[in-house]
Amino acid sequence: MTATTDLEDMISRIALGDRKAFAGLYAATSAKLFGVSLRVLNNRAEAEDALQEVYVKVWNAADRYQVNGLSPMTWLITITRNHAIDRLRARRNASGELDEAAELADLSPGPEALVIAKSEAGRIAGCLGQLDPEKSDAVRRAYMEGETYAELAVRYAQPLNTIRTWLRRSLLKLKECLSS
Amino acid sequence: MTPEAQKEDDHALAAEYALGLLTPPEARAFEARMNRDPVLRAYYVIWAEDLASLTNGIAPVSPPPAVLKAIETRLFASEKQGFLSWLGLIPALVGGLIAATLVYFVTSFGLLTTPDEPLYVAQIAAEDQSLIVLAAYDAATETLAIERTKGAAAAGRVLQLWLIAGDNPPVSLGVLPDAATAELTLTAEVIAALDGGTLAISDEPPGGSTTGAPTGAVLAVGAVTLL
Numbered sequence: 535m536t537a538t539t540d541l542e543d544m545i546s547r548i549a550l551g552d553r554k555a556f557a558g559l560y561a562a563t564s565a566k567l568f569g570v571s572l573r574v575l576n577n578r579a580e581a582e583d584a585l586q587e588v589y590v591k592v593w594n595a596a597d598r599y600q601v602n603g604l605s606p607m608t609w610l611i612t613i614t615r616n617h618a619i620d621r622l623r624a625r626r627n628a629s630g631e632l633d634e635a636a637e638l639a640d641l642s643p644g645p646e647a648l649v650i651a652k653s654e655a656g657r658i659a660g661c662l663g664q665l666d667p668e669k670s671d672a673v674r675r676a677y678m679e680g681e682t683y684a685e686l687a688v689r690y691a692q693p694l695n696t697i698r699t700w701l702r703r704s705l706l707k708l709k710e711c712l713s714s
Numbered sequence: 715m716t717p718e719a720q721k722e723d724d725h726a727l728a729a730e731y732a733l734g735l736l737t738p739p740e741a742r743a744f745e746a747r748m749n750r751d752p753v754l755r756a757y758y759v760i761w762a763e764d765l766a767s768l769t770n771g772i773a774p775v776s777p778p779p780a781v782l783k784a785i786e787t788r789l790f791a792s793e794k795q796g797f798l799s800w801l802g803l804i805p806a807l808v809g810g811l812i813a814a815t816l817v818y819f820v821t822s823f824g825l826l827t828t829p830d831e832p833l834y835v836a837q838i839a840a841e842d843q844s845l846i847v848l849a850a851y852d853a854a855t856e857t858l859a860i861e862r863t864k865g866a867a868a869a870g871r872v873l874q875l876w877l878i879a880g881d882n883p884p885v886s887l888g889v890l891p892d893a894a895t896a897e898l899t900l901t902a903e904v905i906a907a908l909d910g911g912t913l914a915i916s917d918e919p920p921g922g923s924t925t926g927a928p929t930g931a932v933l934a935v936g937a938v939t940l941l
Contacts, residue, residue, distance in 0.1 A: 553790065560782055565774030568781075573772045582781050589785045603759040608766040612732075615769070619734055658767050676733040677765050683735055698735075705729040706722060712764050 536562040541606035549597035556593060563607070564589070567614045574618035574678060584621055588614045619680030626685075661711035669704040676701070728757035732765055834908045838875075838915055838936035840865065845934045847875075847890070849913055856905060858887065860896040867892075867917070874918040876928060879907035884914065889922040911938045 541562065547555035567588060571581040591613055599609060662670035668690065675681040675689075686701065687694040715723065730736050731744045748754045834851040845865030851858050860875070867873045867890075875898070876884035885907070888898045900908075916923070917930035 553786075556789075557782075560785070564782070565776045566769075566772075568777040569772045569775045570769050572775055573769070582777060585777055585781055586785050586788065590788055593789050603755060604762055608763050611766040611769055612762050615766075616734065658764050659771075673733075674768065676735060677768050680734060701735075702726040702730070705726055709725055709729070709761075713760075 538605055538607070545592075545596050545599045545606055545609075548593060549599070556589075559592070560589060563610055566607075567610055570611060570614045571618050574615060574622060574680070580621060581618070584614070584618050588617050591617070615677070622680050623682070657712060658708075661708050664711055665704050665707060669700065672697075672701055673704060673708065724754055725757055728754065729761045732758060732761040834938050834940055836913045836936040836938045838913045838934045840934040845873075845915065847873075847915060847934065847936075849875075849936075849938075851900070851905070851908055855897075857897045857899050860890060860898060862890065862894045870920070871930070872918050872920055872922060873915050873933070874922045874928070876914045876916060877904055877907060877911050878914055879911040882907075884928060886923065886926070887913075889918070890915070908938050909940060912936065913938060 541559065544555045544559040544562070548559060564585065568581060568585050571584045571588070572578065575581045575584060588610075592610065595613075599606070602609065604612065662673060665673070672681075672686055672690070675686065681689070683694050683698050683701070687697045690697060692700075727736075727744060731741060731748075734741075736744060744754075748758060833853065836849045838847040838849060839845065843864065846863045848861045848863060849858055862873075873890040875887040875890060877887055878884045885904060887900065887904065890896060913936050914928070914932050915934045916928035916932050918928070919930075923929045
């Protein structure tokens with residue numbers, strides 16, 4: 535893994551239009567971001583398209599990186615995750631008003647996902663483990679699958695406001711654990 | 715809301731924003747607040763960092779080489795666009811009217827070298843601006859493009875172009891033709907000496923200097939600039 539300061543240096547040079555720095559950042563980070571893109575989209579062609587879009591965004595937004603306060607890997611992962619989630623949501627909306635929850639529940643990991651599936655590491659995993667399984671599951675689904683409150687409400691057969699209240703409470707508990 | 719409850723609400727809101735659970739109007743309102751409030755931004759940053767660590771267990775997968783090619787094509791392939799954005803740098807480097815004329819010259823000459831290649835330019839001008847010649851080196855063809863924009867050789871005389879590199883004696887690049895534009899092919903030695911060199915034009919008899927050095931008055935000089 536390339537050092538944080540090296541990544542920051544590359545991003546600041548990209549902001550000045552340095553193509554070599556861009557190639558360097560791509561070499562250092564594209565496998566990780568492609569892994570994330572594949573994990574969210576579970577479709578190789580779409581994950582490749584998403585990765586293209588992500589790096590185009592990185593090139594165009596590099597000059598605004600300094601002000602956002604995120605570490606470089608978090609910035610890159612966030613751009614990737616958010617873009618992949620946008621695609622995933624568009625795909626779900628395009629599929630119409632099916633019983634989405636049931637459909638999603640049946641979505642078993644394909645071969646790609648099996649290769650890359652691993653349990654999450656780090657303290658957030660430990661803290662998620664302290665929540666009710668249903669609630670930690672909902673947080674993971676919101677982050678990795680981009681499920682909305684409406685989708686979670688269907689999945690857990692609860693009114694939307696109830697879902698929102700219990701997910702917010704779960705997030706605050708998670709924060710308490712993370713900051714302890 | 716008590717300050718404590720407000721703080722909790724903000725933490726939850728930051729998490730919802732990071733997860734993309736807010737409606738578009740809610741998300742925009744949160745962003746507007748975050749841009750004014752560094753504390754709220756810090757809440758978001760902490761959430762973004764923690765949530766990103768959910769991807770720690772995702773193994774890297776090397777994308778196929780075609781992806782990088784496609785990205786670079788999208789960002790850089792439009793040679794014209796790249797060239798134009800790169801031309802935008804010229805004023806910062808040269809400044810003022812000279813920059814404007816050089817940009818015009820390089821553009822009109824169609825010197826569409828890729829921005830990766832060094833482009834040397836010079837405005838070779840007489841002190842009183844009675845003679846102005848623009849020069850640009852095109853790495854793709856190893857030629858020096860010349861355009862005389864003002865003045866001309868005196869009757870029965872010619873203009874000869876020289877490169878002066880460091881303390882070395884001037885090296886002739888050739889006699890300028892009567893036409894306003896010309897392309898001079900450069901030798902490898904001359905190309906190597908362009909960086910930091912000076913171009914000069916001297917007044918010479920027809921056919922140019924026979925001594926290998928300028929024999930007439932030096933009419934105009936200009937430093938070679940790397941763009």
